[in-house]
Amino acid sequence: MNIVKRKNVDFPSILDELFPADWFGGIANQVASTTNTPAVNIKETEEDFKLEVAAPGKAKEDFILTLDHDVLTISTEEKKEEETIEDNYTRREFSFSSFKRSFKLPQAINKKEINATYENGILNVVLPKREEDKVKPKRTIEIS
Template identity: 55%
Template sequence: MNVIKRNDVLFPSLMNEIFKPDWFGGLENMRTNVPAVNIKENEKDFELELSVPGRSKDDFSIEIDDNVLTVSAEVKTENDVEKDNYTRREFGFSSFTRSFTLPKSVDSNKISANYENGILKFTLPKKEEALPKPKRTIELS
């Protein structure tokens, strides 16, 4: 820590105090609320899972535009407590937006989504021409 000495009293440098990791409640509070994601490819589709606990289905906005899947959510909370001689009003706001460029092999007209137990799960079916073809033999002429 840098220290400024004045009149034999030690004062911590204001800049060091401002940039300490716990200044605004720690780095945890400064982190964005982008949900973790898992992407898995199967023979017939892709599975996309977002970890978004504590939400309801109505919190989500899901759009597809020009082969880009965009998922966003916004939650506002308010808490009012009134006692004898004071009122405490607290509020919170959290939101995120996450976009995914879909492969050309995805049939965007058949995408489905489900939200259960804090996991938002998408099934992204592949187009018929992108599905694996069974092995076949070719006759020589």
Template identity: 50%
Template sequence: MSTLVNVPKNGGLISRNSDKSSNLPVWSTWIDDFFNEGLPSLFSQNFNSGISLPKVNIKETAEAYFVEMAVPGLKKSDFKIDLDNQILSISTEMEVENEHKDGNYTRREFGYSSFKRSFNLPESVDEDKIIANYNEGILNVRLPKKEEAKQKPARTIKIS
């Protein structure tokens, strides 16, 4: 009697007996099939429902620096923006509790998500004039430059 080893699509190994009368998969195959095929919606879900680190665009003009952060689904009251020793920190913490009652059972789900992004500001930023707004999922922070740090327009110098 010989043993065949098949490699199925899911990458697991299944041992089968080549005897035609016993063509059943081994016990471990049944368990693998149950978890991989029997409960696909349960085990293929992304259980990490927290906020991932948001993407940031930073732009510099002659007048200011602009920080744009994509954070849809939040409210402006969810954000905390701090400035400490020329470090700008943008953070949020959210705690969510959902309860669903149906007949004889209750399902409660708790969620907690947070992020914090920090940026070292150049000395050319006028810290007293920093402003922020949140509109349609985008947090915008304007970091104006000090007057002496602003780019002056090019000019021609006459030779005397």
């Protein structure tokens, strides 16, 4: 019986030859650049918290804002279908995009007064603080 010794194969180098290093990175970058999760800025003032959600190309009707206990969820969903029939061919395309962002709100928020506006591609959500949680100006206490 002949024993055949096999040479150790370096799989990473074979994969590197088949798929250059930038191939996976290129796909990952494409996926990351087409993701639909918008950027969100959060700013705290003495009176409230402000969320700015960058979502250009949407209409205010596209947004769904829900408040479930202490969780504010901002979401959209968009479906597009297109069909072209000419001579001997049919072209049918569809796309779907959505995003969902959730934020656990601090107890300091007056949940009844939350409001939102959408203008120039920015969804602005104002989360007012409860009166007792607003920063009060410094005061002097007289001693009696």
